[in-house]
Amino acid sequence: MNDKEIFVSVITPVFNFKEFLPLSFPYIRKSDYPHFEFIVVDDNSTDGSGEFAKEYADSVIRMETKVAPGRARNRGVQASRGEIILFVDADVQILPDSISRVVKLMKDNPQIQAAFGSYDEDPFFKNFFSQFKNLHHHFVHQNANPQSHTFWAGFGAIRREAFLSAGGFPERYSTASIEDVELGYKLAERGNQVRLVKELKVKHLKEWDFISLLKADILYRAIPWTKLASEKGLPRDLNFKLADRISGITACLLALSLILMWREFWFVFLALAFAGILVCLNIKLYRFFFQKKGTWFMLRAVFFHWFYLVYSSLTFLFFSTYLLLKKWAGFSR
Secondary structure (H helix, E strand, O other), X not given: OOHHHOXXXXXXXXXXXXXXXXXXXXXXXXXOOOOEXXXXXXXXXXXXXXXXXXXXXXXXXXXXXXXXXXXXXXXXXXOOOOOEEEEEOOOEEOOOOHHHHHHHHHHHOOOEEEEEEXXXXXXXXXXXXXXXXXXHHHHHHHOOOOEEOOOOOOEEEEEHHHHHHOOOOOOOOOOOOOHHHHHXXXXXXXXXXXXXXXXXXXXXXXXXXXXXXXXXXXXXXXXXXXXXXXXXXXXXXXXXXXXXXXXXXXXXXXXXHHHHOOOOOOHHHHHHXXXXXXXXXXXXXXXXXXXXXXXXXXXXXXXXXXXXXXXXXXXXXXXXXXXHHHHHHHHHO
8 A cells, every 4th residue: 555545634622722833733734745634622711712713724623522632633533534543732843744754654554543642852842841741751652662551642643443442541530630541551551552653752832830730640540540540550651660669659659758857856867868859760861851941940840840749649649549448438338
């Protein structure tokens, strides 16, 4: 089969993102791969995003009520006809050769049923939290095992048959969350090969601040991750490598030592020891921050990374305990 004979369906859900759609949709149309359709699912936007999408999309599907990205993507697939389904988030800017590289990858490797990339190292917004979030995501993906048991819908492709056999994205999430991760689990459970392709990089257009980052990490990542882990178990890749798990525990011990050092001076030395362990465990990440953004950014990023480890680990601990107690209460009745 010739590359140009493979038809691709690019599917993008959008909700109130009109301000930045001129930075994403035109780049899909600039693709050097001609054989694709562009389907936008307007998740009941109120800012005119759906109307703007009509300038670029082959089809715009408007949801009557807000349904969240998982169900919106499923609706897009129902209306699509591509052999390969390529999901691209509305806040992602692709390159001219992004689609053609996906097609070549899937054609040359018929054993691969799904593939995804990562954000690049140069996000659109330059404030600290946007840079930290994006660079951390980039580093994690670039240092992960290419043979993945998860999936990322920011820029990810799935063969149509594999997507349908897995049942599509779970629709139990009421907002953007880990619906793509759960789909990756389902694909892997069915023996499908999912590949993280580190060369597939896209630019992120989302702006993060402290509150939005904290809210997303806890409510839309850590809590649903904990629930999914209670059902499926934790992977040993991405943010869940052994070093990451030890880092989470160490960061909590560091926080406890900092609290107690006001009562006992020797906790200062204990805190320094835990800080040293964290630096050793994450030296590659901190070196990456330094190389990309310099000393001042690295210092802030190190301390915020420790804070991230604490609140993520505590969320996991507390919600795991809640789920265990809930399960125990159910058995005891």
